[in-house]
Amino acid sequence: MAFLDLRGLTKRFGGTIAVDGLDLSVDRGEFVALLGPSGCGKTTSLHMVAGFVEPDAGTVRIDGRDMAPVPPNRRNIGVVFQSYALFPHMTVAENIGFGMEMRRVPAAERAVRIGEALSLVRLDGYAGRYPRQLSGGQQQRVALARALVIRPDLLLLDEPLSNLDAKLREEMRVEIRLIQRQVNITTILVTHDQAEALVMSDRVAVMDRGRIVQIDRPVQAYDCPANAFVSNFLGRANLIRAAVVNRGQGRLCLRAGTSEFEIDGSTEADEVTVSIRPERIGFVETGGIAARVKVSLFMGDQWLYRLDSDLGGLTVCAPNAGGARIADGAPVRLAWPADAARVLNG
Amino acid sequence: MAERKTTPYLLSAPALLVYSAFLAAPLIAVTILSFNTFTMATGIQPGFSLANYAEVLTDDYFHRIFLRTFGLALLVAAIAALIGTPEAYILHRMAPAWRSAFLLVILGPLLVSVLVRTLGWAVLLGRNGLINSALIGIGAIERPIEFMYTMTGVVVALVHVLVPFHVLAVWASLRRLDPAVEAAGLSLGASQATVLRRIVVPQIMPGILSGSLIVFTLAASAFATPSIIGGRRLKVVAMTAYDEFLNSQNWPMGAAIAAVLLAATLVIVLGYNRWVERRYAQAFQ
Ligand SMILES: Nc1ncnc2c1ncn2[C@@H]1O[C@H](COP(=O)(O)OP(=O)(O)OP(=O)(O)O)[C@@H](O)[C@H]1O
């Protein structure tokens, strides 16, 4: 049985339903990212797991044990809050030592572990500072150290990297992932940054309006989005509405506008929505679909082209391989491999 | 540029004028008055004499009154803190709808004149008042307890009159508290009581201390409640000054008493503020 098991978790605030029958199983040592737009109920879900918010319905089980009667201070869960929630009247060392103090860890051992935790988050020498004397990113790392140092059974991270600069964020992603592997701690990471979710997690759970709409390994979730919401939220996607002209042998022939194209897949419907990742579309000399460049955006490692075509507006990513960019307004032809397109359900 | 610098002063000038007219002017008048002399025969004599101050500062009679006043103020502030702080915390933890209702209940009494509330207490605390009748009725006591004209009665009534100020001060600092901070304490293994003691109280300490300060100064200068509940026997400084002005007609003496009360209160307030700031400068700014 899964280490953490959430069944039908539901929470209402007045008229609005924040979490709507959430099911989630996380194995021991697994790293799951809870990904979704702002206000979809990520924090509320996390708070129900930690015991700060009482669910209106549903159960939280940890290691097979129903958590309903267990108060938050007996759950041994490490939490990094979205607002860090450091104790402003305590120094960094006192903040990190607080959980161990509550567990009656002897002062000498406490001091050693505080030192270890500080170097883990690269804040050696900051032990005597007060939170208000730290930058947002430093506070976030103290919060992480404070949660890790108690050696919790479960680690809940609520957007722990949102206030770091891009470079430090990328480093900390790897860092947290390595720490998590090293101590093999079951972790749920809440984020609305899809790159963060894909990089860090074993599995990504995509949330929309209080429900999990897809849970999969990152590659799976990215390549085979379950619906339009997931395909749009996880990376960029071209969503194309098309009529089915012909079907058979796991292949579909589709028509959109005056263009026809073939993709892998099957469906019963006469009209489908397909999703094609912008990086899977290439420019070709002949054949393919006619399009016209509307605007091109330079992203450093790649070019992002927005085009008009028979299929509607399209987005194409091309690696910056040193060649000249295609001029705005230029006519081009586009093509993609048959396995690049996904038929979306619903 | 020069003009820019004076603009703030010019803008605040009207308020400053009103302020000085209504606060500074009477204060100066009282101070000047306190240096005059008075005899029954001649009335108030202008001049510069420290005789009034000498009397206030050396006479045992005044010592007792000042000691009683500040003792009373200290006790009232302490009790108001003990009642008001939990009251504010409970208010803070209530659901929003209940909170606004109870806030009104707590602050409502401030809309009623101190005199009316104090007279209410006089009715309740009297020999045949509601409290004594009830206690005798349930057989808890045989003879009525003396509340009127006792320190107990004055303290009870003053605490009731002043506790809303403490609640307001503490509540203001509770509202700045991040609710996640309490949750963080819980998740780290602290019990609810430990969270309160180690995490909530230290953070609202400035609120508790400033609330106590407000209650202390208001209690030290209270007039209506001590004079109605405490009566002649338990004179406080404000009553003494009043008596000098209106009964003895000795305005200079009344002015000197008032000036000493003001000075003593100022010294206490400023000293206390300095202490609080030093104590909490590290964590709060
Ligand atoms: N205490 C509360 N009272 C009322 N409504 C709330 C409360 N907490 C959350 N909500 C509502 O519940 C919904 C989910 O909130 P939640 O904080 O879980 O979102 P989130 O996914 O964490 O968003 P974000 O990415 O912005 O942090 C929101 O619509 C929010 O307005």
Ligand SMILES: [Mg+2]
């Ligand atoms: Mg959130």
